[in-house]
Each structure stands twice: as structure tokens, then as C-alpha cells.
Amino acid sequence: MKFKVVISSLFVDGKKKNRGDIVDLTQVEAAKYGVNLEPHTEPKVEPVEKPKVIRKPRVKKVVKSED
16 A cells, blocks of 8 residues: 655655655555554546647648749
8 A cells, every 4th residue: 555755855765755755665564663654545546638630731831824
């Protein structure tokens, strides 16, 4: 399960984690840090459809006759 660090700095497994960092721990491992971690859920990202680009039609060149 993923947890987010809530305090300014926290050492997890000998590595320094700063506020806002995401840490992957089990519930048992996270229990020893108490309120210094909060559960983190990934936000659902919906695909955004881009509008299709409409191009201008090609303009034909007008040939002037010399008559």
C-alpha cells in the first residue's frame, strides 16, 4: 500500500523522505510511523479526447491566359 509523508522529513529504511513523498509500505510497517504517514490513493485519470484539427482546403492557383 502507498503512503504519503506528512511531516517535514522522515527516515524510512535508512533513507530520508521529505514531506509529500510517496512510500510503498505494508500496513504493519506503516503502523510504527503512526500519524507521520497517511494513506495515498492514486487519482483516476480519464483520457482526454483532443478535438480533430480541421485543415483549410488547398487553394488552387488560377492560371491567367495571355489572350
